[in-house]
Amino acid sequence: MRISIVLMLFLLINFSTTAQTDDEKMLRNIYDEALINSKCYDWLDYLSNTIGSRLSGSKSAEKAVNYTKSELEKLGLDRVFLQEVMVPHWVRGEKEYAYIENKGKKIEVPICALGSSIATPKQGLKASIIEVLGIDEMIALGSEKIKGKIVFFNRPMTPIHIETFKAYGGCVDQRSSGAREAAKLGAVGVVVRSMNLRLDDLPHTGNTNYGDLPEDKYIPAAAISTNAANLLSAVLKENPNLNFYFKQSCETLPDVLSYNVVGEIKGTENPDKIMVVGGHLDSWDLGDGSHDDGAGVVQSMEILSIFKSLGYKPKNTIRVVLFMNEENGNRGGRKYAELATNNNENHIFALESDAGGFSPRGFSMEADEANFIKITNWKPLFEPYLIHRFVKGFTGVDIGPLQSKHIVKVGLQPDSQRYFDYHHAANDTFDAVNKRELELGAATMASIMYLVDKYGID
Amino acid sequence: MRISIVLMLFLLINFSTTAQTDDEKMLRNIYDEALINSKCYDWLDYLSNTIGSRLSGSKSAEKAVNYTKSELEKLGLDRVFLQEVMVPHWVRGEKEYAYIENKGKKIEVPICALGSSIATPKQGLKASIIEVLGIDEMIALGSEKIKGKIVFFNRPMTPIHIETFKAYGGCVDQRSSGAREAAKLGAVGVVVRSMNLRLDDLPHTGNTNYGDLPEDKYIPAAAISTNAANLLSAVLKENPNLNFYFKQSCETLPDVLSYNVVGEIKGTENPDKIMVVGGHLDSWDLGDGSHDDGAGVVQSMEILSIFKSLGYKPKNTIRVVLFMNEENGNRGGRKYAELATNNNENHIFALESDAGGFSPRGFSMEADEANFIKITNWKPLFEPYLIHRFVKGFTGVDIGPLQSKHIVKVGLQPDSQRYFDYHHAANDTFDAVNKRELELGAATMASIMYLVDKYGID
Known part of the structure; x- marks a missing residue:
C-alpha cells in the first residue's frame, strides 16, 4: 500500500497522462519494428562474415565504408556522405610466437602484439622477465631491477565489480601505458x-601508446592470454631467473586516407539542430569485430531505418555517423568534431553504442542536472522493455571530442558480463551476437532518440 | 530535484537506516564471495562435462545424484539425504532420421523425437503431411482432412514479447498436446x-503428453528445426501433396528408482520453519543440460556454500533440494511436496532457479500482497547488483506442488533473450554458460534467502 502511494506520487509529478499514452504507443511500435523487421542482424552478418575485421587503413575497412554507405543510400535518407580522415595504418604481420624458457625447457604460450607496438628484432627477443602488478610497482622497483628485462604486467581484472567496465578501467593502464613507462626504465619489452x-x-589485443617517447626508445609490447599469464606467474615463482622469448613483426605504415560514413534525415522543425547516433566502423583484426563495434554500427544505422519504416519525421536533423579509427587513434571522432565546429553546426544530442551487442540495460549520460532528470523521468516508458539503468557516466570515445553550445551525450549500456570474454580477441565474431539482443539495443536507442527529438533538451 | 525528493520519501518510508546498512554489507559480502570463491562453475563443469546429460532413469542421472550428494556432504551441512522417487524411463534410441519427399527428390531434415513419444514403425513412417498453425486450426479442419496424415504444427514463437517465456507459453501447447489431439482426429504422426x-x-526436444488417450492410439511425435520447418512450409506451398518420412526408435521402459538430493542447515531460532532453494537435477539428453537446469542445481548448492563460508547461521532451516524428473513428469517435485505434507513440515519459503544461468534480472513471486510488498521494498538493496525486476508470476515447476500453511514462492529471473537458443537442444552445453552470470545468479538467490531468513514472511 505504502509503495503504491509513492509510485502514484512519482507518476503524477513526472508525467502528463496523455503524452505518456502516445509515447507508450510509439515505443511499442519501435520495439515491434526492431524485433520483426529490422535489418541490423543481416548488416552485421555481412560486415562480419563477408568483410571481416576492419582495422584502420586496411582493405576491409575500406570495404566497410563502401558497404555501409551503399546500405544507407538504400534507406532513402535525405543525405549520405563521407568525411575524409587520415588514419594510422598499423599491421600485425606474421602470427606472433612466444615461449617461456625454464631450465632448458620451452613452454609455448599464446600472445599477440598490442596495437601500435613495434616489432621485435627479426630473430625475436629473449630476455629475463620480471612480474609486476602494475606500473607503480615497476617504478618502485626502479631501473636497476628493470633494465634489460621484459616486464610482465600481471594485475588481473577485479571480479567483484558488477559492471565489468570498472574492472577494465582499473587494469587497462598496464596495456595502454605499460610499454612507455617500462621503456623509460630501460626494459626491452613488455x-x-x-x-x-x-x-x-586467447590473447586480447588493444592499443598501446608510446606517448612522447622518442621513437628509438620504443620497445615491443604483447598481450598474453589469462591462462598463460597464470602459468608464467607460477613458473616465475619457482624460478625467478627464467627467460621469456617472443617474436612479432608488426609495423606502422604511413597514414591512409579513410572516411567517416554519415547519413541524415533532415529535421522538419529544427533542421539546424543535429542529433547524432553512432558507433565505430573500424575494429581490431583478431576476430571480426562483431561486438566491438559492428553491433554499434548496425544498431545506429537501424535507428534511421526504423524511423523511415514507421514514417516518423523527426523535428530535428537525425544523423548516423559511423566513425573510423576509434581503436587506435580516434581520428574519426576528432575529425567529426572538428568539422562540426568549422561548419558551425549545432549538435544538441549524441548517442553512442560501443559496449557490445548484448541485452540493453539502460543509459549512461553526460548531461547537466536538468537534462539528466528530464531523461530519467522517461524511465517508466522503458520499463516494459526491461531498461532500468539511468546513470551519469562515460558515454563513448567517438562522441567524446564533440562539443557544442549545449549538448547531451548518452551511451547505450548493454549487459556487460560477457563483454570482456570477446573484447579485442579472436572470438569476437558474429556467432557471439544474439539477434534479439542486438535488435533490443537498437530499439532502445531509437526510443531515446525519439523522446529527445520530441521533447528537446533543456 | 523533484525526483530526489520522491526518492528520499521512498527510502524514508520503507527503510530503517541501521538495518539497511547491515543488509548492504551482507549483500556485498555475498556477491563478493560468489564472484571470488564460489564453487558453482566447477560443479557445473563436472555435471556437464564429466557426467553429461541426465535424463530421468539414466545412468548419468544416477551419477549426478551421487556426485551432488557427495559435494553437499563436503560443505559441512547439518544433514544430507536422499528422497526416493520412482521416475519414468524414456530412452531416445537410435538417432532419428527424416526427409521431405518432393517429386521423387528426398530432402533430409533435422528432427528429434519428443520426450515420451512412441517410436515409428521399424521401417519408419511415410505419409502425406499437412501444415497447421495450431491445435485449433487442426480441429477446425476435422478428421476428414487429418486422418492418415502427419500433422505439421508450425506456429512460430512470437518475437515481440520482451520476455521470451511468454512467446514459449504461446506456442508450447503444440509440443505438449499436439500429438494427443492429432491422434484423436486419426493422424498417424506429428x-x-x-x-x-x-x-x-537444431531440433529442440521436450515432453509430449498423450494424456488419457488409450495406448494403442498413441502416435509418434518429433520436433523439427526452425530452418527445416520454414523449408517444409515453403515446399508444401509449392506442392501440398508431398510425403514426409521419419524414423525414430524411442521407447518408454519400466519406471526406475531415483532420488531427490537434499542438504540442510538447521535453523538456530526456528528450526521447524523450512526455507527451500532448488533446481532440477535431470535434463534432456541432447546437450548436457548446462542451462536447463545444471545452472539452477549448482546455484542452489552455492547458497548453502556461501552461508557456510561467511559463517552465516540462519534463523530458519535452509534446505537445498535437487529435484529429479522435472522434464518429463515432475515426480521429484510432487514427491517432495508429498513427504513435506506427510511429515507435517512447515515450509515458509521456496526459491527456484530454472530459467538458465544468464545475468540475473530479478524475481517472480507467488505471494500474497503483504509479502509481495515486503520483498519489493528490498529493491534498493539489490540496485547495486542491477537486480530490478520484482514481479508477480510463475516461479517454478519443481516447487509448484509444495503447499504449506503460509508460503511465499520466488523464481529467479535471469535475462531471457538467449534461453530458447539452447533450451532442450544439443547446444545446451557448458560453454554456453558464462561463469560470472552464473555466480551473479547464485549471489542474487543467496541475498533473497538471507533477507527472508532475517525478516521472515508476514
Whole structure:
C-alpha cells in the first residue's frame, strides 16, 4: 500500500497522462519494428562474415565504408556522405610466437602484439622477465631491477565489480601505458596480461601508446592470454631467473586516407539542430569485430531505418555517423568534431553504442542536472522493455571530442558480463551476437532518440 | 530535484537506516564471495562435462545424484539425504532420421523425437503431411482432412514479447498436446516446429503428453528445426501433396528408482520453519543440460556454500533440494511436496532457479500482497547488483506442488533473450554458460534467502 502511494506520487509529478499514452504507443511500435523487421542482424552478418575485421587503413575497412554507405543510400535518407580522415595504418604481420624458457625447457604460450607496438628484432627477443602488478610497482622497483628485462604486467581484472567496465578501467593502464613507462626504465619489452575476466587461451589485443617517447626508445609490447599469464606467474615463482622469448613483426605504415560514413534525415522543425547516433566502423583484426563495434554500427544505422519504416519525421536533423579509427587513434571522432565546429553546426544530442551487442540495460549520460532528470523521468516508458539503468557516466570515445553550445551525450549500456570474454580477441565474431539482443539495443536507442527529438533538451 | 525528493520519501518510508546498512554489507559480502570463491562453475563443469546429460532413469542421472550428494556432504551441512522417487524411463534410441519427399527428390531434415513419444514403425513412417498453425486450426479442419496424415504444427514463437517465456507459453501447447489431439482426429504422426526464436538447424526436444488417450492410439511425435520447418512450409506451398518420412526408435521402459538430493542447515531460532532453494537435477539428453537446469542445481548448492563460508547461521532451516524428473513428469517435485505434507513440515519459503544461468534480472513471486510488498521494498538493496525486476508470476515447476500453511514462492529471473537458443537442444552445453552470470545468479538467490531468513514472511 505504502509503495503504491509513492509510485502514484512519482507518476503524477513526472508525467502528463496523455503524452505518456502516445509515447507508450510509439515505443511499442519501435520495439515491434526492431524485433520483426529490422535489418541490423543481416548488416552485421555481412560486415562480419563477408568483410571481416576492419582495422584502420586496411582493405576491409575500406570495404566497410563502401558497404555501409551503399546500405544507407538504400534507406532513402535525405543525405549520405563521407568525411575524409587520415588514419594510422598499423599491421600485425606474421602470427606472433612466444615461449617461456625454464631450465632448458620451452613452454609455448599464446600472445599477440598490442596495437601500435613495434616489432621485435627479426630473430625475436629473449630476455629475463620480471612480474609486476602494475606500473607503480615497476617504478618502485626502479631501473636497476628493470633494465634489460621484459616486464610482465600481471594485475588481473577485479571480479567483484558488477559492471565489468570498472574492472577494465582499473587494469587497462598496464596495456595502454605499460610499454612507455617500462621503456623509460630501460626494459626491452613488455608482456601484458589480457584484459579478460575469464581464464582462457586467447590473447586480447588493444592499443598501446608510446606517448612522447622518442621513437628509438620504443620497445615491443604483447598481450598474453589469462591462462598463460597464470602459468608464467607460477613458473616465475619457482624460478625467478627464467627467460621469456617472443617474436612479432608488426609495423606502422604511413597514414591512409579513410572516411567517416554519415547519413541524415533532415529535421522538419529544427533542421539546424543535429542529433547524432553512432558507433565505430573500424575494429581490431583478431576476430571480426562483431561486438566491438559492428553491433554499434548496425544498431545506429537501424535507428534511421526504423524511423523511415514507421514514417516518423523527426523535428530535428537525425544523423548516423559511423566513425573510423576509434581503436587506435580516434581520428574519426576528432575529425567529426572538428568539422562540426568549422561548419558551425549545432549538435544538441549524441548517442553512442560501443559496449557490445548484448541485452540493453539502460543509459549512461553526460548531461547537466536538468537534462539528466528530464531523461530519467522517461524511465517508466522503458520499463516494459526491461531498461532500468539511468546513470551519469562515460558515454563513448567517438562522441567524446564533440562539443557544442549545449549538448547531451548518452551511451547505450548493454549487459556487460560477457563483454570482456570477446573484447579485442579472436572470438569476437558474429556467432557471439544474439539477434534479439542486438535488435533490443537498437530499439532502445531509437526510443531515446525519439523522446529527445520530441521533447528537446533543456 | 523533484525526483530526489520522491526518492528520499521512498527510502524514508520503507527503510530503517541501521538495518539497511547491515543488509548492504551482507549483500556485498555475498556477491563478493560468489564472484571470488564460489564453487558453482566447477560443479557445473563436472555435471556437464564429466557426467553429461541426465535424463530421468539414466545412468548419468544416477551419477549426478551421487556426485551432488557427495559435494553437499563436503560443505559441512547439518544433514544430507536422499528422497526416493520412482521416475519414468524414456530412452531416445537410435538417432532419428527424416526427409521431405518432393517429386521423387528426398530432402533430409533435422528432427528429434519428443520426450515420451512412441517410436515409428521399424521401417519408419511415410505419409502425406499437412501444415497447421495450431491445435485449433487442426480441429477446425476435422478428421476428414487429418486422418492418415502427419500433422505439421508450425506456429512460430512470437518475437515481440520482451520476455521470451511468454512467446514459449504461446506456442508450447503444440509440443505438449499436439500429438494427443492429432491422434484423436486419426493422424498417424506429428512434427512440431522447435520452440526456438532463432532460425537454426537444431531440433529442440521436450515432453509430449498423450494424456488419457488409450495406448494403442498413441502416435509418434518429433520436433523439427526452425530452418527445416520454414523449408517444409515453403515446399508444401509449392506442392501440398508431398510425403514426409521419419524414423525414430524411442521407447518408454519400466519406471526406475531415483532420488531427490537434499542438504540442510538447521535453523538456530526456528528450526521447524523450512526455507527451500532448488533446481532440477535431470535434463534432456541432447546437450548436457548446462542451462536447463545444471545452472539452477549448482546455484542452489552455492547458497548453502556461501552461508557456510561467511559463517552465516540462519534463523530458519535452509534446505537445498535437487529435484529429479522435472522434464518429463515432475515426480521429484510432487514427491517432495508429498513427504513435506506427510511429515507435517512447515515450509515458509521456496526459491527456484530454472530459467538458465544468464545475468540475473530479478524475481517472480507467488505471494500474497503483504509479502509481495515486503520483498519489493528490498529493491534498493539489490540496485547495486542491477537486480530490478520484482514481479508477480510463475516461479517454478519443481516447487509448484509444495503447499504449506503460509508460503511465499520466488523464481529467479535471469535475462531471457538467449534461453530458447539452447533450451532442450544439443547446444545446451557448458560453454554456453558464462561463469560470472552464473555466480551473479547464485549471489542474487543467496541475498533473497538471507533477507527472508532475517525478516521472515508476514
